[in-house]
Amino acid sequence: MPDTPKSYPLLQPGALLHKRGQSLDKGTAIAPPITTASMFHLPGQPDGSDFYGRATNPTWGETEALLSALEGAPALLFPSGMAAISAAFFATLRAGMRLLLPSDGYYATRRLAETFLAPLGVTIEERATANFGAGGFAGFDVVFVETPSNPGLDMIDLAAVAAEVRAAGGITIADNTTLTPLGQRPLDLGVDIVVSSDTKCMGGHSDLLAGHVASRDPALIAAMENWRMLSGSIPGAHTAWLLHRGLETLEVRFDRMCSTAGTIAARLADHPALTRLRYPGLPQDPAHNLAKAQCAQFGFLIGLTLSDEETAEAFINTCPLIRPATSFGGIHTSAERRARWGDAVDPGFVRLSIGVEPVEELWDAVSAGL
Numbered sequence: 001m002p003d004t005p006k007s008y009p010l011l012q013p014g015a016l017l018h019k020r021g022q023s024l025d026k027g028t029a030i031a032p033p034i035t036t037a038s039m040f041h042l043p044g045q046p047d048g049s050d051f052y053g054r055a056t057n058p059t060w061g062e063t064e065a066l067l068s069a070l071e072g073a074p075a076l077l078f079p080s081g082m083a084a085i086s087a088a089f090f091a092t093l094r095a096g097m098r099l100l101l102p103s104d105g106y107y108a109t110r111r112l113a114e115t116f117l118a119p120l121g122v123t124i125e126e127r128a129t130a131n132f133g134a135g136g137f138a139g140f141d142v143v144f145v146e147t148p149s150n151p152g153l154d155m156i157d158l159a160a161v162a163a164e165v166r167a168a169g170g171i172t173i174a175d176n177t178t179l180t181p182l183g184q185r186p187l188d189l190g191v192d193i194v195v196s197s198d199t200k201c202m203g204g205h206s207d208l209l210a211g212h213v214a215s216r217d218p219a220l221i222a223a224m225e226n227w228r229m230l231s232g233s234i235p236g237a238h239t240a241w242l243l244h245r246g247l248e249t250l251e252v253r254f255d256r257m258c259s260t261a262g263t264i265a266a267r268l269a270d271h272p273a274l275t276r277l278r279y280p281g282l283p284q285d286p287a288h289n290l291a292k293a294q295c296a297q298f299g300f301l302i303g304l305t306l307s308d309e310e311t312a313e314a315f316i317n318t319c320p321l322i323r324p325a326t327s328f329g330g331i332h333t334s335a336e337r338r339a340r341w342g343d344a345v346d347p348g349f350v351r352l353s354i355g356v357e358p359v360e361e362l363w364d365a366v367s368a369g370l
C-alpha cells in the first residue's frame with residue numbers, strides 16, 4: 001500500500017454549500033436535478049461519459065462531490081451503510097485472509113462477516129474496542145475499527161492502530177458513522193478506507209438509507225467501484241438527492257447536536273437517577289484524552305445507565321421530546337435501550353441521540369423525565 005498523503009486540504013465546511021454553485025452556467029438550477037435515467041445517449045465509442053445507470057449517475061455524482069469534499073478523498077455512494085461495509089470487505093478480502101473486528105461495534109458488521117465471509121474462507125477474530133491494540137496486528141490482512149464504538153462509546157487511537165497495521169502489512173478500515181468527517185478524519189490519521197452509514201447524521205432527517213466509502217488509495221477505490229458496478233449495490237437517484245440536501249445542512253446540525261449533547265452530558269454528570277454516564281467530551285470519561293487528541297467534536301451520542309430496565313423504558317417512552325426509536329443521528333432527539341436487541345450492555349443502559357431541539361427546552365424535558 002502507498003503511504004497516505006498528508007497534503008489534503010482540510011475541509012472548510014462553508015465551501016460544501018457552494019460546491020455546485022461555483023461552476024454553474026447561467027440559468028442552471030442551484031439545487032441539483034434528479035436524474036433517474038438507465039440509458040444515456042452514447043453514439044460511437046464509449047469515452048468515459050455516463051452510459052448505463054448501474055455504472056454512474058449524475059445525481060450520485062453531485063452527492064459524491066460533497067462526500068469527497070468532506071473526506072478530502074474520492075468517495076463512492078452506496079444504498080446503505082451495510083452496502084458500503086460490504087463493498088469494503090469484498091474489495092479487500094479473499095480466501096485465506098485474516099480479518100480483525102471489534103467485538104462491541106455495530107452488530108450487523110459482525111453478522112455479515114460471520115455469515116458470508118467465514119464460509120468463503122476468511123478467518124475472523126474479534127477484540128473489545130477498549131483493548132483493541134492488545135496482541136498487536138501481525139498476520140491480519142484487514143483490521144476493521146469503529147470509534148467511538150456503538151453503543152458503548154469506547155475509542156480507538158486511529159493513528160497508532162493504522163500505523164501498526166500498515167507496518168504489519170495490513171490495511172485498516174474505519175467505520176466513522178458516529179462522528180462524521182466533521183468530527184473525526186480517519187484518512188488524515190493513516191486509515192486506508194473510511195466507511196459510513198449516511199442513514200444517521202449525514203442524511204440527518206431519518207428519511208433515507210445510504211452509505212459511502214472513501215479512500216486515498218486509487219486501487220482500493222477502483223476495486224470498490226467495480227464491486228458496486230458488478231454486484232449492483234447502487235443507490236437510487238432520489239436517495240442520492242435527499243442525502244445531498246441533508247449534507248448541505250450537516251455542519252449546522254452537527255454543531256448544534258454536539259454542543260447540546262455537551263451541555264446535557266455535563267448536567268447529567270451528577271444526576272442521582274444515573275448509575276453510569278458515558279460521553280467522550282466529559283473530562284472524567286475514560287475516552288476523553290483520546291477524544292480530545294483525535295476529534296474536532298465529541299459527538300451527539302450520550303450513554304446513560306439508569307437503575308433498571310423499567311426505569312429506562314419509562315424514561316424513553318414518556319419524555320415528550322424523545323422519540324423511542326432504534327438508529328440515531330437525526331434532527332429529533334431519540335433514545336433506545338440497547339439491551340432489547342441483545343447488545344452486551346446493562347439492562348438500564350440508554351443510548352441517547354441528541355437532536356437539534358433548543359437546548360434548554362430539551363434539558364427541561366430530559367430532567368423532568370428522569
Ligand SMILES: *Cc1c(COP(=O)(O)O)cnc(C)c1O
Pocket residue numbers: 080081082083106108146150175177178196197198199200209210211
Ligand atoms: C447504522 C450503522 C451501520 C449500518 O448502516 P445502515 O445504513 O443501517 O446499513 C453501520 N455502522 C454503524 C456504526 C451504524 O451505526
